[in-house]
Amino acid sequence: AQSVTQLDSHVSVSEGTPVLLRCNYSSSYSPSLFWYVQHPNKGLQLLLKYTSAATLVKGINGFEAEFKKSETSFHLTKPSAHMSDAAEYFCVVSGWSGSSASKIIFGSGTRLSIRP
Amino acid sequence: DTGVSQDPRHKITKRGQNVTFRCDPISEHNRLYWYRQTLGQGPEFLTYFQNEAQLEKSRLLSDRFSAERPKGSFSTLEIQRTEQGDSAMYLCASRRTGGGTNEKLFFGSGTQLSVL
Numbered sequence: 087a088q089s090v091t092q093l094d095s096h097v098s099v100s101e102g103t104p105v106l107l108r109c110n111y112s113s114s115y116s117p118s119l120f121w122y123v124q125h126p127n128k129g130l131q132l133l134l135k136y137t138s139a140a141t142l143v144k145g146i147n148g149f150e151a152e153f154k155k156s157e158t159s160f161h162l163t164k165p166s167a168h169m170s171d172a173a174e175y176f177c178v179v180s181g182w183s184g185s186s187a188s189k190i191i192f193g194s195g196t197r198l199s200i201r202p
Numbered sequence: 203d204t205g206v207s208q209d210p211r212h213k214i215t216k217r218g219q220n221v222t223f224r225c226d227p228i229s230e231h232n233r234l235y236w237y238r239q240t241l242g243q244g245p246e247f248l249t250y251f252q253n254e255a256q257l258e259k260s261r262l263l264s265d266r267f268s269a270e271r272p273k274g275s276f277s278t279l280e281i282q283r284t285e286q287g288d289s290a291m292y293l294c295a296s297r298r299t300g301g302g303t304n305e306k307l308f309f310g311s312g313t314q315l316s317v318l
Contacts, residue, residue, distance in 0.1 A: 132306045
């Protein structure tokens, strides 16, 4: 079985300060992990994905995430927030379920607000 | 790559009516997913197809819900005897095979269902 927990439902930071969005996962198999972003009235867009090639993953718009197996975490960070980063962010785990289907599970989301 | 298309974009219906949504995935993608998203929540997995085979269904999918993908291309999601609790955004996504569990999902814009 697999699951994903986003530890904060809402994060608010000032423009130009660092961003940290936390995600913990649980998986019976070696998972693939993703972060997706959803801007208001827009579709879901892939930010980055972990594919086991490197534990530090760089994505679009200056975001990156570090896979820590010992902590079962995949936190999303950005050194300096921009107003355009305000959106909903979803941590996603993908792995093989018992039925061998490629099941993809979304976290409940973290709403990122940026203060001017 | 024309993207994932969903039709209609919006659907307003009265309680008790049946509704059907259509999803056209990216043409070379053989995996197709349906999700439901309510305000402030992450997308919830409903069901998954590989080609025409429906490999997994969530317990969220009651007997009133049925999904098909008859020729392994487009898919339909039907809700019978709609209830107000069915009001949500219904998202379709596809991914290609061969890349394992780390292939990204491509999402459609969704169908927003409102049950009055």
